[in-house]
Amino acid sequence: MTATANLATRLEGILGAHRVVAAEAELREYAIDGMVPGAIVHPASAQEAAEIVRFAITEKLAIVATGSRSKLDLGMPPARYDIALDMTGLHEIAHFDPGDLTLSVDAGMPLRHLANVLSEKGQFLPLAVPCYETSTVAGALASGIDSTLRKQYGTARDFLIGAEFVDGQGAPCKSGGRVVKNVTGYDLHKLLVGSLGTLAVITRLNFRTFTLPQARGGHLACFSNLEGASSYCDAIEKCGLPLANLETLSPEMVALTAAALRETNAEFAGHLDPAKWCVCASFEGSEAVVPRIARDLQKLASETAAADSEILDAASDAHLGSVSREAFDWLRWASPSAALFRIVLPQSKPGDLAALLCVAQESSLRSALLVRAAAIIYFVLLAETEDESALHTLENAAAGVFFLAGAGQGHATLLHAPLKLKSRVNVWGPKRADLGMMQRVKHSFDPQSIFAPGRFVGGI
Amino acid sequence: MGTPQNIPGAVPVYEDFARCVHCGLCLNNCPTYRLWHLEGDSPRGRIRQMILVGNGELPLSEGFVGHIDKCLDCRACETACPSGVEYGKLVEHARARIENEYQRPLFTRFARNIVFKRLLPYPSRIAFAARLLRFYQRSGLQSLARATGILKLLGLAEREKLLPRIDDHFFFGELGKTFPAQGTRRARVAFFAGCIANVTFTKLNEATIRILTANGCEVVVPSEQFCCGALAAHAGVRETARQLARKNIAAFAGGQFDAILTNAAGCGSTLKEYDHLFSANEPEHAAAVVFSKNMRDVTEFLATLGLVATLKETRLRVTYQDSCHLLHGQKVREAPRQLLRAIPGIEFVELPYSDICCGSAGVYNVTQTEAALDLLKEKMDYAKATRAATIVTANPGCLLQLRAGAEIHKTGQNVVHVVELLDSALKQQVIP
Amino acid sequence: MPASLLRELNSLLGSSNVLHKNEDLVLYEYDGSVEKARPDLVVFPHTTEDVSRIVKLAAKYNVPVVGRGSGTGLSGGALARGGGILIVFARMNRILELDLENARAVVQPGVVNLDITRAVEHAGLYFAPDPSSQKSCTIGGNVAENAGGPHTLAYGVTVNHVTALELVLPDGEIVRVGSKHGDTPGYDLCGLFVGSEGTLALVTEITVKLTRKAEAVKTLLAIFDAVDDASNTVAEITARGITPAACEMVDGWTLCAIEDYIHAGFPRDSAAILLIEVEGLREAVEAQAAAVEDVCRTHHAREVRIAKDDCERDLLWKGRKNAFGALGRLAPSSYVLDGVIPRSKLPQALQQISQIGKKYGFSIGNIFHAGDGNLHPIVLYDPRDPRQFENAIAASHEILSYCVELGGALTGEHGVGMEKNELMPLLFSDADFDLMRRVHDACNPDSSLNPGKIFPLSKGCGEIRVRKQAETLPAHV
Numbered sequence A: 001m002t003a004t005a006n007l008a009t010r011l012e013g014i015l016g017a018h019r020v021v022a023a024e025a026e027l028r029e030y031a032i033d034g035m036v037p038g039a040i041v042h043p044a045s046a047q048e049a050a051e052i053v054r055f056a057i058t059e060k061l062a063i064v065a066t067g068s069r070s071k072l073d074l075g076m077p078p079a080r081y082d083i084a085l086d087m088t089g090l091h092e093i094a095h096f097d098p099g100d101l102t103l104s105v106d107a108g109m110p111l112r113h114l115a116n117v118l119s120e121k122g123q124f125l126p127l128a129v130p131c132y133e134t135s136t137v138a139g140a141l142a143s144g145i146d147s148t149l150r151k152q153y154g155t156a157r158d159f160l161i162g163a164e165f166v167d168g169q170g171a172p173c174k175s176g177g178r179v180v181k182n183v184t185g186y187d188l189h190k191l192l193v194g195s196l197g198t199l200a201v202i203t204r205l206n207f208r209t210f211t212l213p214q215a216r217g218g219h220l221a222c223f224s225n226l227e228g229a230s231s232y233c234d235a236i237e238k239c240g241l242p243l244a245n246l247e248t249l250s251p252e253m254v255a256l257t258a259a260a261l262r263e264t265n266a267e268f269a270g271h272l273d274p275a276k277w278c279v280c281a282s283f284e285g286s287e288a289v290v291p292r293i294a295r296d297l298q299k300l301a302s303e304t305a306a307a308d309s310e311i312l313d314a315a316s317d318a319h320l321g322s323v324s325r326e327a328f329d330w331l332r333w334a335s336p337s338a339a340l341f342r343i344v345l346p347q348s349k350p351g352d353l354a355a356l357l358c359v360a361q362e363s364s365l366r367s368a369l370l371v372r373a374a375a376i377i378y379f380v381l382l383a384e385t386e387d388e389s390a391l392h393t394l395e396n397a398a399a400g401v402f403f404l405a406g407a408g409q410g411h412a413t414l415l416h417a418p419l420k421l422k423s424r425v426n427v428w429g430p431k432r433a434d435l436g437m438m439q440r441v442k443h444s445f446d447p448q449s450i451f452a453p454g455r456f457v458g459g460i
Numbered sequence B: 001m002g003t004p005q006n007i008p009g010a011v012p013v014y015e016d017f018a019r020c021v022h023c024g025l026c027l028n029n030c031p032t033y034r035l036w037h038l039e040g041d042s043p044r045g046r047i048r049q050m051i052l053v054g055n056g057e058l059p060l061s062e063g064f065v066g067h068i069d070k071c072l073d074c075r076a077c078e079t080a081c082p083s084g085v086e087y088g089k090l091v092e093h094a095r096a097r098i099e100n101e102y103q104r105p106l107f108t109r110f111a112r113n114i115v116f117k118r119l120l121p122y123p124s125r126i127a128f129a130a131r132l133l134r135f136y137q138r139s140g141l142q143s144l145a146r147a148t149g150i151l152k153l154l155g156l157a158e159r160e161k162l163l164p165r166i167d168d169h170f171f172f173g174e175l176g177k178t179f180p181a182q183g184t185r186r187a188r189v190a191f192f193a194g195c196i197a198n199v200t201f202t203k204l205n206e207a208t209i210r211i212l213t214a215n216g217c218e219v220v221v222p223s224e225q226f227c228c229g230a231l232a233a234h235a236g237v238r239e240t241a242r243q244l245a246r247k248n249i250a251a252f253a254g255g256q257f258d259a260i261l262t263n264a265a266g267c268g269s270t271l272k273e274y275d276h277l278f279s280a281n282e283p284e285h286a287a288a289v290v291f292s293k294n295m296r297d298v299t300e301f302l303a304t305l306g307l308v309a310t311l312k313e314t315r316l317r318v319t320y321q322d323s324c325h326l327l328h329g330q331k332v333r334e335a336p337r338q339l340l341r342a343i344p345g346i347e348f349v350e351l352p353y354s355d356i357c358c359g360s361a362g363v364y365n366v367t368q369t370e371a372a373l374d375l376l377k378e379k380m381d382y383a384k385a386t387r388a389a390t391i392v393t394a395n396p397g398c399l400l401q402l403r404a405g406a407e408i409h410k411t412g413q414n415v416v417h418v419v420e421l422l423d424s425a426l427k428q429q430v431i432p
Numbered sequence C: 001m002p003a004s005l006l007r008e009l010n011s012l013l014g015s016s017n018v019l020h021k022n023e024d025l026v027l028y029e030y031d032g033s034v035e036k037a038r039p040d041l042v043v044f045p046h047t048t049e050d051v052s053r054i055v056k057l058a059a060k061y062n063v064p065v066v067g068r069g070s071g072t073g074l075s076g077g078a079l080a081r082g083g084g085i086l087i088v089f090a091r092m093n094r095i096l097e098l099d100l101e102n103a104r105a106v107v108q109p110g111v112v113n114l115d116i117t118r119a120v121e122h123a124g125l126y127f128a129p130d131p132s133s134q135k136s137c138t139i140g141g142n143v144a145e146n147a148g149g150p151h152t153l154a155y156g157v158t159v160n161h162v163t164a165l166e167l168v169l170p171d172g173e174i175v176r177v178g179s180k181h182g183d184t185p186g187y188d189l190c191g192l193f194v195g196s197e198g199t200l201a202l203v204t205e206i207t208v209k210l211t212r213k214a215e216a217v218k219t220l221l222a223i224f225d226a227v228d229d230a231s232n233t234v235a236e237i238t239a240r241g242i243t244p245a246a247c248e249m250v251d252g253w254t255l256c257a258i259e260d261y262i263h264a265g266f267p268r269d270s271a272a273i274l275l276i277e278v279e280g281l282r283e284a285v286e287a288q289a290a291a292v293e294d295v296c297r298t299h300h301a302r303e304v305r306i307a308k309d310d311c312e313r314d315l316l317w318k319g320r321k322n323a324f325g326a327l328g329r330l331a332p333s334s335y336v337l338d339g340v341i342p343r344s345k346l347p348q349a350l351q352q353i354s355q356i357g358k359k360y361g362f363s364i365g366n367i368f369h370a371g372d373g374n375l376h377p378i379v380l381y382d383p384r385d386p387r388q389f390e391n392a393i394a395a396s397h398e399i400l401s402y403c404v405e406l407g408g409a410l411t412g413e414h415g416v417g418m419e420k421n422e423l424m425p426l427l428f429s430d431a432d433f434d435l436m437r438r439v440h441d442a443c444n445p446d447s448s449l450n451p452g453k454i455f456p457l458s459k460g461c462g463e464i465r466v467r468k469q470a471e472t473l474p475a476h477v
Helices: A002-015 A024-029 A046-059 A111-120 A137-143 A188-192 A226-239 A251-262 A289-303 A314-325 A327-332 A350-362 A388-407 A435-445 B014-018 B031-036 B043-054 B062-070 B076-080 B087-101 B106-119 B123-138 B141-148 B157-161 B202-214 B230-235 B238-252 B265-271 B284-294 B298-305 B334-341 B369-385 B396-408 B418-424 C003-013 C022-028 C048-061 C113-123 C139-145 C189-193 C227-239 C252-262 C282-298 C310-321 C323-328 C343-360 C386-405 C421-426 C430-443
Strands: A039-041 A063-066 A083-086 A093-097 A102-106 A160-166 A172-176 A201-208 A215-223 A245-249 A277-285 A308-312 A337-344 A366-372 A376-383 A411-416 B187-191 B217-220 B259-262 B295-297 B316-320 B346-350 B390-393 B414-417 C041-043 C065-068 C085-088 C095-099 C104-107 C162-168 C174-178 C202-209 C216-224 C246-251 C272-280 C303-306 C333-336 C364-369 C377-381
Touching: A002 A039, A002 A046, A024 A039, A046 A063, A046 A083, A046 A160, A046 A172, A046 A201, A063 A137, A063 A201, A093 A111, A111 A137, A137 A201, A160 A188, A172 A188, A172 C430, A188 A201, A188 C189, A188 C430, A215 A226, A215 A289, A215 A314, A226 A245, A226 A277, A226 A289, A226 A350, A245 A251, A245 A314, A251 A277, A251 A314, A251 A327, A251 A366, A277 A289, A277 A314, A289 A308, A289 C282, A308 A314, A314 A327, A327 A337, A327 A376, A327 A411, A337 A388, A350 A366, A350 A376, A350 A388, A376 A388, A388 A411, A435 C174, A435 C189, A435 C430, B014 B043, B014 B087, B031 B369, B043 B062, B043 B087, B043 C022, B062 B087, B062 C022, B076 B087, B087 B230, B087 B238, B106 B123, B106 B230, B123 B141, B157 B396, B187 B202, B202 B217, B202 B298, B202 B418, B230 B238, B230 B265, B238 B284, B259 B265, B259 B284, B259 B298, B265 B295, B265 B396, B284 B295, B295 B298, B298 B334, B298 B418, B316 B334, B334 B346, B334 B418, B369 B396, B390 B396, B390 B418, B396 B414, B414 B418, C003 C041, C003 C048, C022 C041, C048 C065, C048 C085, C048 C162, C048 C202, C065 C139, C065 C202, C095 C113, C104 C113, C113 C139, C139 C202, C162 C189, C174 C189, C216 C227, C216 C282, C216 C310, C227 C246, C227 C272, C227 C282, C227 C343, C246 C252, C246 C310, C252 C272, C252 C310, C252 C323, C252 C364, C272 C282, C272 C310, C282 C303, C310 C323, C323 C333, C323 C364, C323 C377, C333 C386, C343 C364, C343 C386, C377 C386, C386 C421
Parallel strands: A039 A083, A063 A083, B187 B217, B187 B259, B259 B295, B316 B346, B316 B390, B390 B414, C041 C085, C065 C085
Antiparallel strands: A093 A102, A102 A201, A160 A172, A160 A201, A215 A277, A215 A308, A245 A277, A245 A366, A337 A376, A337 A411, A366 A376, C095 C104, C104 C202, C162 C174, C162 C202, C216 C272, C216 C303, C246 C272, C246 C364, C333 C377, C364 C377
16 A cells, blocks of 8 residues: 555656546556556656656556556456556547548547547548447557458558557657558557557557448348358358448347347337347448448348348448447346457358357357457357356356367457456467567567556467 | 671660669569579560670670570560560570670581571472471371380470471462452452471461452462571571561562561561661661561451451350460550451450460470470460360461470360461352 | 588579579669669578578578569669578469468469469459559568559558468578468567568468459549649549549659550640549449549549540550650659658649759659559659769659658658668657667567668668669660
């Protein structure tokens, strides 16, 4: 307690009392898997952030940069956690050139506010991530969490064009720039995507922005079994229809989604049949393109013997989309002990998906499955208690999931799980061949390992 | 080292070399680079060597000669070049320098002398040699040689397959004749019959005349014509090429022709460039320009003129191998394809990498047999994959090479000239 | 170079895969740029293990190693600036796996860019990055330089199409990063290695994404009487959120040279043209083409032509693709730059370029990827005059400095290499370099791999290195 108080006092000495918080209640708000920091600092500029980093280096303290703290349970809890560097005080738009479709924005800018500013010029940033209403731009980027628009717009690495950050030596650095095409120097900013704050403290990010589409639409098709849903998805891929998102939901996931929908739009929730596999497509484009895609999907659905299918209007699609976008959030709390996996497998084949469901069945666990953007599988195992036997069951099932992912030339990570489970399984999956290279990268950015030590792959 | 001024005719100047900005866009178009992936055997590397040798920074060594010899002179690099480097000119100049300044081994010198200086320029000697060869092919000697394995022993087995089959009657007899147009005369053209073609491609030449006359052309075959000199020019035996050019220019002068035609793309590209053999201040230059301007490949001419003769339906899957000297040397790509598509019933499939040389390249398949056969193998693999029954091309040399390829690699494909396919589709066969 | 190194390489690879004679080495001292540097040895590996062993030998003898594909680079990236062993990947050119179902290809680095497309086009797929050298350049080189091309406006550059790499580090260690299906947990190492210009590792195997061909395509040619009108058209197309597959600009002076060369029916009296291509679903293409045409007309396009068929489309592209060559006819040599500017600043950038040209007495052509602000000014000069060469370099530095001033970058797709490394301080601070250097050293601690690239060698900004005369040509001609 004295050490903490002492830490707070010394931090106050650097940035002033109004920038430092050490009250017990507030510290708990910044807890990561139960770990509480010694102090919270609210820098108001990149320089202030750099000063704190330099202080931490001298004092050998560990820093976790935070935004809205909506996804702090990703990865492992940090091995050490002295300072929570709350970046929400950096929230300006440094440059927004609508004519160039480029944007330079401070790390702590909330996505919602940013979207409002961009939409005034008819533009947006395709980072549709869970906890959207609170997430900050740098938090969304560093979490590496999937955007539901990734099928059409790619992942953050595809539209991040530059970054400014404080490295592990306390130096403000940058890479990339503010132009859409650039190969000058190493693309260090790409490393920040999904790095969970283990490389640097992001202070500013440069993006290319996109124009809001003229029109949007959605389509829903239900199938009595997984094979039907799969052959429908295959048919869509083969004809190359440009979709913003394509999601396949297992019956259990349909039920969970319907429940989540019911909170805001009970009427539409009735469209989802929890006895079926559902495939939801979202698409956008010109006034002429949207109905064309809807027509094509309707035709493909009937050709692949869908039990039921309907074209959704823009409002229904948006509604369903926003609930689905938040799946990561609500799946975490869907049962007393939930283990949520993110799995990448080649051509998510029906056999692979069935095998995953089988793992749950064998362990007598409830499970739900969602294939996002026709590429990423979200798979949740739901235990109904928090006791040791539930943990044990989850642990065994997790081993099965990791095995299946590896056997299928893919990989899995455990996005969320009870802390006790996280300490027993490797949430990042089996050791990877490129771990050594990642350690080298980590060391060059953060030689003293002060940034979120232990949260990342291989204990980085 | 002697000075290049010893080389007669037009000599490349600074700008001709400087135009190569060593961007490397030619590399993968070059058959020899594709085989060996050596810069020295790429167009860019060869030009750099010419520059360095010209500057005296590199000796005119065996290495240099080897790289220049290995060039097919297919000029695919010219098609690929965004800077418009006239590589053909440069390599012929380099070869002329080698011819002047480099001592080849005795046997090679002897053979080159015989072929380029003592055989090709003389129709009577070609006829004589052809009769000897025909005797070999018909008397049973060939079968004997093949059966006994003596060819294999001498390392000639593959090479022997590349030899042309000598015709039963020669085309020499047609020189000096005029063939009237069928129906209304739409054009008056002169036909360039070639040299070796007279003894090995008589039927092709006859077919050419038939298809031309059937489409309203009056065809004159001037009598005093000789070998075009392409092989000599490509080999750097420049004075021989110039002599032949003088004779041919004279033979075709004053005939009031709408065009001079050839069915041999290799000859055509040299004939179209007769003006390059003479420098601008030489007296022959002006006449050479006139001659070259009037020169057309038969496919190019027919495609422009338009076919009027009715063609019967021919149900056949065919593919087309570009003749380098038509595509790259003369930049004629669409004409032969257009003519093929004009035949009703033809199913035309593109041959992947049809713009890459088959390895024939004049006498290349004889002088660089191994490389020629490697190129041929790849070519036949692609040809086989097209599942075409017939491979069509536009130059006698390519015909021979591809026919040998079909035999060696057992693809079971027929190989014909565009003109032959058109001719066989003619409704009424006209006897010239 | 120790004779024993040559002996060891010969026994490792066979003498047909090792070049050591001066007459061979001089053919590897150039690439597509104006730079020059001669290696001491050239080797042709066939397998990853070959590469690893070569690198180990090099380490044993303490000589540098540089990778090279076809040598079409435009910044000297594949030149052995510190001498040593040049590893030419041209014979490592096998396509190892085509997984059409998952739209992936696994290839060796020596595979030529366009050959990937040729191998998969029958299935309606292609490899999207299309540098203009795509007929010759290798995928290994594309990865090293993070190559772009006209159609990367909509589809992204090489890094957006690479999911996994096999690498050989300078100590011979073989490492795999990324994974076939992407989204690997951990740092985006592919994102780091792609575009690292061969200074971190040698790439020995690449997994690329294949793209599905669009349903429809339309190509428009818009002709303008004022450069500003064309520039403003580009700005407005961007601002309206139309993302064409390609948006290329050619200035009127350059266009005349092209027309003289290819006779495609381009106007001889225009100030600039735009070549714009839209792709996608039929309905989208119709709508976008109409919108593009509307923007062009709003900005006083004299004429907008739409290619009726593939033949017309090819003819329009032929003009664009032969532009460099056409300019080459106007002067003995040319120097192509690669600056990037924010797209809205096109008009002022073009004005400044023309003024810099006037100042140094050069004609400068402009043929470039207008849609993403990637300029390619071409300085025409005569290399026989050493002063002209120096001035060409000086003019290029002024142009690039101006690009940076406008908020742009030094290179959009050609790379820094040994051409622009001394200009890097225009963009990066000491702290930036320190971090980049630490990342460099983490992989390549002794700078034994491709030394003298990317990082400035001299202190201070924009110091002009005195280059060797770029061209030597026969004295007698």
